[in-house]
Amino acid sequence: MTTKQASDEQTGARPFWSGTITFGLVSVPVNLFPASRSLRSPLRMLGPDGEPLARKYYSEKTEHDLDNDELERGYEMAAGKFVVITDDELERLAPEKTRDIDLARFVDEDSISPLYFERGYFLTPDRGAEKAYKLLAEAMAKDGRAGIATFVMRGKEHLVAIFSDSGILRAETMRFPDEIRSPKEVGLPAPTKVSPAAVRKFAGLIKRKAKATFSPVKDAETARLLKVVKQRRAKRSNVVHAKNEEPAADNVIDLMAVLKRSLRGGQN
């Protein structure tokens, strides 16, 4: 069985998903890549002599480490009572038609609340699909519309909005409405009548701090971490070289280079 790992979403050397967008009877085969990335790899766990460690599953009873083929995926029906679900069953629970992104509805691209957005991906045209891809991108851009669909990707169904962004199709996965709580469910009080003077006071504060554009904020904690690393390295203190090092599986890959290659037709 495969276990779900956060690093899954970070790998990007190969498409995260490949499939077909349809609108009307037009099909556009595409490849999907993450549009966001981590700024750094997570810290590695090392042994006393600096050897990179591996995380292993083991049985408490036999005290033996278990290989992947000795592991199963279980859903807990009651305390300690599990139903085993196989990879094959998960795969077959997604019928063929649910694997396409069928854009059956196009909405005003500014009309979706940011509450829904989860994660962005870029779509690149598969070989031979460039013209249909451009056609969809251009038609949506001219009308300022985003296409909406649901589709199954990697054992999970996603609600998705496809935006036309600088000639490129960008998919934003969204939360389903039952995943978003309402103010009432949260227990927030019903809005009270507000005094116009109080609104004017806050509007004044907002105006005083108004900026025309959004500029992203730096990750200060990563910057501080990198500074400590740099100091240690310069002093050659606490630096270890691993023997028998297997290449790290979750290295930060150059997502930009992968995307460029894919848009220029290098992706099979």
Next chain:
Amino acid sequence: MAARSIWKGELKIGTSKLPVKLYAAVSDLNVRFHVLDNHKTRVKQHMVAPTSGQEVPADEIKKGFEVEPGTFVILTAEDLDGIKPESSREIEIDKFVPAAKISQQWYERPYYLGPDGSEKDYFALAEALAKTEREGIANWVMRNKEYNGALRSQDGYLILSTLRNEGEVISAAELPKPLGRAPSQKEIKMAQQLVSMLADEFKPSDYRDQYRERLLSFIERKAKGHKPRLSIVKAKRKTTALDSVLARSIASLKKKEKRAA
């Protein structure tokens, strides 16, 4: 049932302060699995040295930052403590930008803010944000972690969404345009016609996670000892000639409209 707040803080705009409570806006409905061994018993995890196959106990494990393949700088507990942000209750809002200026790509996770004391000021700020059509850019420290976020108003309530950091988002404008032939003006016209025939409002309630529903009902049936049949899935990929397929799409949608009328 009312939810419990997960954190308390104070919105700070200039010299003005507004005490708030923070609530999760998202509930996790993902189907959770456990890792089991072949005897349906839950397994444990530990860290093992690959060369010896021996377990390394937690108190002997060091944390390393990989500076180049195979070379690590070890960070001590003091190092890691030293980079932690100073704890604070302040959610500082230092600027307000037009609501449409933040691309969807930046938004990460939303929280509701609720009033913690003055309801009047809380709802007045929400209304002021709605009226000025702006979002506040916020930064705060919560549970030893720094966040930056967007403060916005929705349906009269304040929502604070965490935003991704600089460098974490790739902008489409940085990417090359896809290669290949451009569609003709006629084809674009037809595609636009097709898009406008499928135009509608975004209605979230029209969508549900049917995979999750199928999975849960499958688990239920399997638990009862049934062997539910599942279809075999084949991969398929297809491309089609554009002009004829556009014309056929429009014709079939028109037919549907007529039938509905």
